[in-house]
Amino acid sequence: QVQLVESGGGLVQAGGSLRLSCAAAGRTFSNYAMAWFRQAPGKERDFVAAITWSGGNTYYTDYTDSVKGRFTISRDNAKNTVYLQMNSLEPEDTAVYYCAACTRFLRSSRARDYDYWGQGTQVTVSS
Numbered sequence: 001q002v003q004l005v006e007s008g009g010g011l012v013q014a015g016g017s018l019r020l021s022c023a024a025a026g027r028t029f030s031n032y033a034m035a036w037f038r039q040a041p042g043k044e045r046d047f048v049a050a051i052t053w054s055g056g057n058t059y060y061t062d063y064t065d066s067v068k069g070r071f072t073i074s075r076d077n078a079k080n081t082v083y084l085q086m087n088s089l090e091p092e093d094t095a096v097y098y099c100a101a102c103t104r105f106l107r108s109s110r111a112r113d114y115d116y117w118g119q120g121t122q123v124t125v126s127s
Contacts, residue, residue: 001026002025002027002032002116003024003116004022004023004116005022005023005025006020006021006097006098006119006120006121007020007021007022008021008121009097009123010122010123010124011125012123012126013126014089014091014126014127015089016089017087017088017089018086018089018123019083019084019085020036020084020086020099022034022036022081022084022099022118023080023081024080024081024101030077033050033051033052033101033102033105033106033107033108034052034075034100034101035047035049035099035100035108035109035114036048036050036073036082036097036100037098038093038095039095039096039120040094040096043095045111047109048064048067048071049062049064049067049071049073050073050107050109051073051074051082052106052107053075054106060106060107061073064109066092067086067093071084071087072084072085072087082099084097086123089125091125091126091127093125094124095123096120096121096122097120097121097122097123098120099118100114100116100117100118101114101115101116101117102115103116
């Protein structure tokens with residue numbers, strides 16, 4: 001069992017920044033692909049970014065097109081934590097952001113491949 005707890009959401013004006021954190025507890029964090037998804041009201045849960053550690057200082061990252069150049073995903077395996085730095089926020093980024101862990105695949109952008117989920121943190125961007 002893996003427990004994930006997100007923090008760092010809030011209300012910010014367009015153009016502002018937020019940093020989300022996701023603390024993991026329970027099993028071997030460094031082996032998991034970690035990702036952020038988001039869900040706006042009335043919409044499906046969408047992939048935002050993912051990160052996989054392949055050893056040493058090598059990480060693989062993936063981003064959905066709409067956040068490339070604005071968001072950065074990172075992880076600190078020593079702290080069992082994954083981060084999402086969000087810059088140049090837009091009202092369209094408003095959603096509940098979820099942290100997720102995948103134990104079965106090295107990389108995935110599909111929500112159904114992720115085994116564990118946090119409770120979500122609200123991000124609201126005002127125009």
